[in-house]
Amino acid sequence: MTAGIKPHLLTIVAFTAALSTTSAQAPATPDSLLVAAKRAAGQEYAGTFLRICVAPDNAAVGGRGGAGRGGTTPGAGTVPDRATWYARPYKVFDNLYFVGTRIHSAWALTTSQGIVIIDTLFDYAVEPEIVEGLMTLKLNPRDIKYVLISHAHGDHDQGAALLQSRYGAKVVMGDADWASTLQRPATAAGGVPKRDISVGADGTTLALGDTTIQIVATPGHTPGTLSYIFPVNEGGRRLMVAYSGGTAFNFPRQRETFAVYRDSQRRLAEAARAAGATVLMSNHTEFDRAYDRARLAQLPRGAGDVHPYETDLATVLRYFEMTADCAEAQRLLTN
Numbered sequence: 001m002t003a004g005i006k007p008h009l010l011t012i013v014a015f016t017a018a019l020s021t022t023s024a025q026a027p028a029t030p031d032s033l034l035v036a037a038k039r040a041a042g043q044e045y046a047g048t049f050l051r052i053c054v055a056p057d058n059a060a061v062g063g064r065g066g067a068g069r070g071g072t073t074p075g076a077g078t079v080p081d082r083a084t085w086y087a088r089p090y091k092v093f094d095n096l097y098f099v100g101t102r103i104h105s106a107w108a109l110t111t112s113q114g115i116v117i118i119d120t121l122f123d124y125a126v127e128p129e130i131v132e133g134l135m136t137l138k139l140n141p142r143d144i145k146y147v148l149i150s151h152a153h154g155d156h157d158q159g160a161a162l163l164q165s166r167y168g169a170k171v172v173m174g175d176a177d178w179a180s181t182l183q184r185p186a187t188a189a190g191g192v193p194k195r196d197i198s199v200g201a202d203g204t205t206l207a208l209g210d211t212t213i214q215i216v217a218t219p220g221h222t223p224g225t226l227s228y229i230f231p232v233n234e235g236g237r238r239l240m241v242a243y244s245g246g247t248a249f250n251f252p253r254q255r256e257t258f259a260v261y262r263d264s265q266r267r268l269a270e271a272a273r274a275a276g277a278t279v280l281m282s283n284h285t286e287f288d289r290a291y292d293r294a295r296l297a298q299l300p301r302g303a304g305d306v307h308p309y310e311t312d313l314a315t316v317l318r319y320f321e322m323t324a325d326c327a328e329a330q331r332l333l334t335n
Ligand SMILES: [Zn+2]
Pocket: 151, 153, 221, 246
């Protein structure tokens, strides 16, 4: 360390850098994580930040409590007024079509060998949105080969049994979510799908024709939540999507669950980084503004205008930085 002047200076610079790195890694507190998460969220993810970092559904004190908001099932037998949820179907990328409601997303990913449906909505929406939506888009529901369920809550999985029984589609779900699904009574809304493909903690890949979907196990929101990395085509360019399969903290408050959620977000961030993802998607339109973006994608784009879903890798990674920090903040706040 005491060699010539220049090396000595370099050593000081390196040592100072190391010191500042160390101080940046001082033990995180709920407040420091809140600040970091807010910064990471920026404007793009402000709504999600407020939902999970400021007023999480499972907040111990002063929150909404329980699993009310974004709940998993509407009141038994009730169908909300169609005017409050129905959305037209939209072609959003060359190979990806929005067939969701104004509130919940469902997507049709087209391949050279058929269609993959990602999430299936409440039972009352599967027919008007997915089945009729595909036909409006000149796609054939009989071409549905796979149905990917991000997690076993009614707002995403109640349509699965119909697509399986009517079209022979194979339903894909995480191990733990199959376990809870198969315990439902036969009279459950939408019926109960039969177990087809079950994905464990290591994830898997699903290939159909010219398209490969990387399935990443991201337990937390539910024990079997799955997330996805897949390609979309946009005017001759290929973009990679990171699709986050579970977001809200509407699970019982337990330190371990927040840790699992946090680690899942980091794992998905690494998969997104490795794939060079520049599109972030979610399965509630409030988290990725899917309904707005689907409609914006219909408008003509001038030279230099980017697709309403296209961002850059750094922006995609900021989403996961925020979700991981919010989960860690809640973990620290939980006894
Ligand atoms: Zn859910």
